[in-house]
Amino acid sequence: MQEFAPIKEGKVREVYDNGNSLIIVATDRISAFDVILRNKITNKGAILTQMSKFWFDFTKEVVPNHMISVDVKDMPEFFQNEQFEGKSMMCQKLEMLPIECIVRGYITGSGWASYKENGTVCGIKLPEGLQESEKLPEPIYTPSTKAEIGLHDENISFERSIEVLEAQFPGKGEEYAVKIKEATIALYKKCAAYALSKGIIIADTKFEFGLDRDGNVVLGDEMLTPDSSRFWPLDGYEAGKGQPSFDKQYVRDWLRANPDNENLLPEEVVTRTVDKYKEAFALLTGKEFK
Ligand SMILES: Nc1ncnc2c1ncn2[C@@H]1O[C@H](COP(=O)(O)OP(=O)(O)O)[C@@H](O)[C@H]1O
Ligand SMILES: [Mg+2]
Numbered sequence: 001m002q003e004f005a006p007i008k009e010g011k012v013r014e015v016y017d018n019g020n021s022l023i024i025v026a027t028d029r030i031s032a033f034d035v036i037l038r039n040k041i042t043n044k045g046a047i048l049t050q051m052s053k054f055w056f057d058f059t060k061e062v063v064p065n066h067m068i069s070v071d072v073k074d075m076p077e078f079f080q081n082e083q084f085e086g087k088s089m090m091c092q093k094l095e096m097l098p099i100e101c102i103v104r105g106y107i108t109g110s111g112w113a114s115y116k117e118n119g120t121v122c123g124i125k126l127p128e129g130l131q132e133s134e135k136l137p138e139p140i141y142t143p144s145t146k147a148e149i150g151l152h153d154e155n156i157s158f159e160r161s162i163e164v165l166e167a168q169f170p171g172k173g174e175e176y177a178v179k180i181k182e183a184t185i186a187l188y189k190k191c192a193a194y195a196l197s198k199g200i201i202i203a204d205t206k207f208e209f210g211l212d213r214d215g216n217v218v219l220g221d222e223m224l225t226p227d228s229s230r231f232w233p234l235d236g237y238e239a240g241k242g243q244p245s246f247d248k249q250y251v252r253d254w255l256r257a258n259p260d261n262e263n264l265l266p267e268e269v270v271t272r273t274v275d276k277y278k279e280a281f282a283l284l285t286g287k288e289f290k
Pocket of ligand 1: 008009010011012013014015022066091092093094095096208210220221222
């Protein structure tokens with residue numbers, strides 16, 4: 001049997017090279033306030049992989065995506081066991097574009113901080129008088145460049161995203177920049193409207209795109225999981241204050257209340273958090289997680 005070792009180990013995910021495809025595995029690790037906690041959140045990886053699968057299926061007519069299969073039977077033998085089952089996605093290998101495509105439907109986080117300071121988010125002027133967590137009149141596209149490990153991603157203007165792409169793909173910068181911006185907004189609008197109808201606000205999210213062998217722009221990475229997005233419960237939503245995170249609310253609250261935590265959560269917080277992931281999955285997909 002062919003053995004595999006991850007070519008990349010992120011905070012939460014692992015990537016395996018399989019020739020023309022990649023196998024992206026979402027682990028049960030959880031991070032909060034930028035550190036990886038010592039607990040494993042049972043089934044988190046599988047729930048997030050199945051959630052990405054749901055969204056890739058839901059939007060495949062709008063934008064082509066990299067998903068090939070989430071069934072380990074379609075993958076090399078090495079992956080056909082409990083360690084990988086449910087949490088692995090085989091994907092078409094892409095040449096990734098060096099832009100993180102962020103879209104914001106609500107004003108929060110770094111966007112809110114910047115708006116309070118000067119009325120703009122990533123150079124985009126917003127109407128006066130917005131409150132924290134308020135819905136924006138229209139979703140805004142706020143790209144960033146992927147920083148080297150340890151540094152924060154840098155927010156850039158749309159014009160700058162053209163230059164960054166042009167530098168790597170001469171003659172194609174504007175075309176790619178426009179394509180990924182339009183795809184990002186279209187995907188967000190369709191999915192946020194759907195999620196809202198199921199009781200979940202997707203405040204903002206990040207997509208990544210790449211080029212397939214024929215030079216087509218294809219959606220990659222993970223899609224609309226709580227790890228790449230801010231999910232808020234619609235129930236109790238009210239502008240004028242920060243909103244609880246759908247999935248990490250108990251984790252953050254407990255860490256804040258227990259500064260000497262040594263990055264280890266009590267079992268009760270883990271259980272409640274697992275239940276939140278299951279709840280989000282069931283609300284969005286209409287199916288119980290098994
Ligand atoms: N279809 C794909 N082809 C090639 N690379 C991909 C594809 N989908 C996602 N990636 C890349 O795989 C990596 C996933 O790693 P991740 O755990 O998110 O760590 P990080 O975001 O810190 O790089 C990212 O660099 C992402 O751009
Ligand atoms: Mg990533």
